[in-house]
Amino acid sequence: MKNWRMKDIVVMAALAVVFGIVYLVFLPVNVVMMGLIGPIGTDIIFGVWFLVSIVAAYIIQKPGVALISETIAGIVEVLIGSSVGPIVILSAVVQGFGAEAAFTITRYRSYHVFVLMGAGIGAAITSFIWGYFRGGFTALDPSYVVLMLVVRIISGAVISGLIGKAISEALAKTGTLTSFPLGKTYRQRKAG
């Protein structure tokens, strides 16, 4: 926290606010998916809820960004009036830890596409363990639960990993990120 610039924090918060709205928009989608094809419907789109971790971590590239940005997105959801309530913050922390783990393993040096996908997968796994207790998956057929986990991992890797990368790089192209690591590498790549 000490070596964070004020800029990093406010930008991270701004990203979290935008994605907090995205998360809220996807809640009713989730209800529809769940109503149509059962609990597994949630897992197909679950990667959406990890997006901010990947985008913010990729842009700011500092330890803790994935965890804190996801937490803020959770808080923002509650502030706007998420129907799920303060427990969302806890879920967000759990997901953030999963995403953060992938970056910690690489010691915050590599932001390769596999690491970003790994962050999505990490978030998928921790959120699944959390959901297992909270959502009462214990009442479901074990093979169905495994299928849910696999679908969620794929969703985490593809939606949050790949789409998150695409969003961040599109942002770098606009030139707004010049004072952030991602913007700098983008400029270097362009020059070199």
Added chain:
Amino acid sequence: MHNINPSVKAGTVTIAAIAVAFLFDPVTLLLYTGWTMAVTLLLGKIQIRKYFLYLLPFTIFALGMLVSTLLFAKTPAHPSVTQQFLFWNLPSETVQDALALAIRVFSYATLSLLFVLTTDKVAFILSLIQQCRVSPKLAYGILAGYRFLPLLTNELTTIRSAHLVRGARTKTSRLTRYKQYTIPLLASAIRKAERTAVAMESKGFTGERDRTYYRSYHIRWTDWVFGFVMICALGLCIVFSKSFQ
């Protein structure tokens, strides 16, 4: 209800929600949901109509949960023990589980509404700094980011007008529209955030802990009573439903 310390309220609701996650008895959950509703409506001075309007989406969610659990339930240990559920004869265990999961949705919903409907947002963040020792740098950063929220809708209109002026096609599919708006919206949010950060620092915001507050929050004994009563009520619900069976 509105005067209870936001941090204590959030903590209580979270503890209760975690405890609820380990309960599988429909009666207990139903009792506690009723209790939470009663506390919110009686002490929170919330309009009943508004309250039930908020609960409506959860009803759909709970029904989905009920149906899917009935359909995808694990094989019960005692399949021969059945009971009548609406029109079908189903294993009791499955019915119990499905009912518990559906009522649990309401349990979460009422607990959340208890917090969301009776808490001032800014007070919650300020209380997080003052009671939970969240770094002021982070917390005020969040508050600043949160202020962008109403600005974002303005921004969206601006982007739309800009697209129109430059003759971009506006009647596109939903997916391309998302792409059209997301990146400009994020880019402008980042620019605004950078400017805000510079403004905060130039006005002397250092983010240190030993600052003063215009609005200060304290934990009083009534806050502890609230937390204690809410958790005890859950305990009572468990005991009561046990003796009931």
